[in-house]
Amino acid sequence: DAGITQSxxxxxxxxxxxxxxxxxxxxxxxxxxxxxxxxxxGLRLIHYSYGVKDTDKGEVxxxxxxxxxxxxxxxxxxxxxxxxQTSVYFCATVRTGGPVIYFxxxxxxxxx
Amino acid sequence: GENVEQHPSTLSVQEGxxxxxxxxxxxxxxNYFPWYKQELGKRPQLIIDIRSxxxxxxxxxxxxxxxxxxxxxSLHITETQPEDSAVYFCAARNxxxxxxxxxxxxxxxxxx
Numbered sequence: 001d002a003g004i005t006q007s008x009x010x011x012x013x014x015x016x017x018x019x020x021x022x023x024x025x026x027x028x029x030x031x032x033x034x035x036x037x038x039x040x041x042g043l044r045l046i047h048y049s050y051g052v053k054d055t056d057k058g059e060v061x062x063x064x065x066x067x068x069x070x071x072x073x074x075x076x077x078x079x080x081x082x083x084x085q086t087s088v089y090f091c092a093t094v095r096t097g098g099p100v101i102y103f104x105x106x107x108x109x110x111x112x
Numbered sequence: 113g114e115n116v117e118q119h120p121s122t123l124s125v126q127e128g129x130x131x132x133x134x135x136x137x138x139x140x141x142x143n144y145f146p147w148y149k150q151e152l153g154k155r156p157q158l159i160i161d162i163r164s165x166x167x168x169x170x171x172x173x174x175x176x177x178x179x180x181x182x183x184x185x186s187l188h189i190t191e192t193q194p195e196d197s198a199v200y201f202c203a204a205r206n207x208x209x210x211x212x213x214x215x216x217x218x219x220x221x222x223x224x
Contacts, residue, residue, distance in 0.1 A: 042216040099144045099207050103155040
C-alpha cells in the first residue's frame with residue numbers, strides 16, 4: 001500500500017468553509033494524485049504532482065487547489081466548500097518508472 | 113485526453129459461473145491497462161494489469177485480454193466465488209505522461 005496515509009479520514013463541514021485534505025507517503029514516490037469518487041462517475045482526477053512544487057490539473061480541478069512542498073506530502077484544498085464537493089477523496093502515488101498506482105484509504109467529506 | 117468506457121455497470125452471475133467486464137479506450141498512445149477491485153468502504157486494489165506489448169495475461173481465476181487494434185480490453189473471472197462481489201474498475205494510461213484514466217466501474221454481484 002506504499003505507506004499512504006490520508007487525513008482526516010472523515011469530515012463534515014459547512015458550505016463556504018475552507019477544507020484541506022492531507023496525503024502523506026513514506027516511499028519517496030515521485031508522482032502523487034488526488035481523485036474523487038462519486039456514484040456513476042468512477043474515479044476522476046482532480047490534480048496531480050510529478051515532483052516538489054510541480055503540479056498540474058486533472059479533469060475536475062475547478063474549486064480545488066493543491067500544494068506539494070515536500071516529496072512526502074500532497075495537500076488538497078477546497079477554498080470554499082460547496083455541496084457538490086461532497087465525495088470520497090483518494091490520494092494515490094506512483095514511483096518513478098511505475099507503473100502501478102497505489103491508493104490511500106480515502107477521505108469521506110460531507111459538505112452541508 | 114483519454115476516455116475510458118466500461119460495460120456493464122452492473123453484473124450478476126451465479127456462483128461458479130464466469131464474469132466478463134469490457135472496456136474501451138480512445139488514446140492509441142495508452143500502453144498500460146490495470147484493473148482494480150474495490151470492496152465497500154475500502155480503497156481500490158490492483159488485481160491484474162497488462163501492458164500493450166502483451167495480448168493476454170492470467171493469474172489463477174483472473175485473466176485480462178487486450179486488443180490494441182480495436183482499443184478494447186476485458187477482465188475475465190472464472191469459477192466466481194462470493195468474495196468476488198465488489199466494484200471493478202478498468203483504467204488506461206500512457207506511462208510516458210503518468211496520468212491514469214478510469215472507467216466508471218462495474219458492480220459485480222455473485223449469487224450463491
